[in-house]
Amino acid sequence: MELWHTCVVLLAYLVTVNCIMWNLQPNTQKCLKEELQQNIPVIGEFEVSEAPGQKVDYVVTDSKGHTLAKREDISKGKFSFNTESYDTYEICFISHVPANMRGITQEISLITKHGVDTKNYDTYGEAAQLKPIEKELKRLEDLSNAIVQDFSIMRKREEEMRDTNESTNSRVLYFSIFSMCCLLGLATWQVLYLRRYFKAKKLIE
Template sequence: MDLSNIIFILLSLLVSVNCIMWNLEPNSRKCLREELQQNIPVIGEFEVSEAPGQSVDYLVTDSKGHTLAKRQGITKGKFSFNTESFDTYEICFISQVPQNLRGISQEVSLVTKHGVETKNYDTYGEAAQLKPIEKELKRLEDLSEAIVQDFAIMRKREEEMRDTNESTNSRVLYFSIFSMCCLLALATWQVLYLRTYFKAKKLIE
């Protein structure tokens, strides 16, 4: 195995592909949240087990409550959207069961992809008339760029956290100095007050 294949495998492991499966109880709501950067394409593929008389809806929203995708009475399908800003996005699956039914749990499976993984390189390769190795190199290039961008974002966040930490430490230091000055002033006032009091009572000269 040459170096390019090893690098490709390592980069592929870093691609964000999430697959999850759970049981959705009757008349319940299950939500998944993820923090994403701006202008990131997201696609999802879901499948819900059937249950007579029951239905499941899905809803995709951001932290401001804006609806990005929704559908009622789902069984199997896909959804897609682009992130408008750096935000936390939520995908919810909602069980709907009539009151006259007892209801049973339904199995829900969800696969989500975002960023580079949403691109169809087979279609791109055919349109650009690329050879298989050229298609893989293009995929590798996009993965590398995505990882570099992720590291840049992580570095920026680390700098912001460090600045916040330094600012907090400075404020704590100033507050500690102020507190010590207040305590010293209070102790001095107490000593002077007690000295005056004892002199007035002629307990000391």
């Protein structure tokens, strides 16, 4: 029982929930980036402090500039999307202040969840008529599978990077050998040329 409790605690630290709060200056934007794997559900919950006459928009894009979620003049709400491929995803909050206003700083809070933590296990447990302990075990099972998949992806990326490094090292080695051969050939040619030149000028025998 104690071992099971320890596993629960360790897995709880791996839940993919991010909470951040910052101040957004008038007529500026703040962007947050994160790398995510393919087919990962993402949900976000935001809240913007009130500022009369000012507007804040948000937009979620990938590295190719595709818009995944967008909303103008926000105050409080949620957004969700699924990642289409392994990529860097960016969410930007943009402040707009009319030219005739000075503008004030607005406080923005953002909570993002992705992967297993986006699932509603309360609703799932009621639909499947699961006991609380069964529902928690189902959540831990999904979380364990997600961790195993992440490790598998990391191992695959490590192998790809190792192969790339080995290929690069081989190319550098061959290029270095080729460069040394060229330098030795050039040096030999210079010695022979100078020897013939000095002999022609009768400076050496």
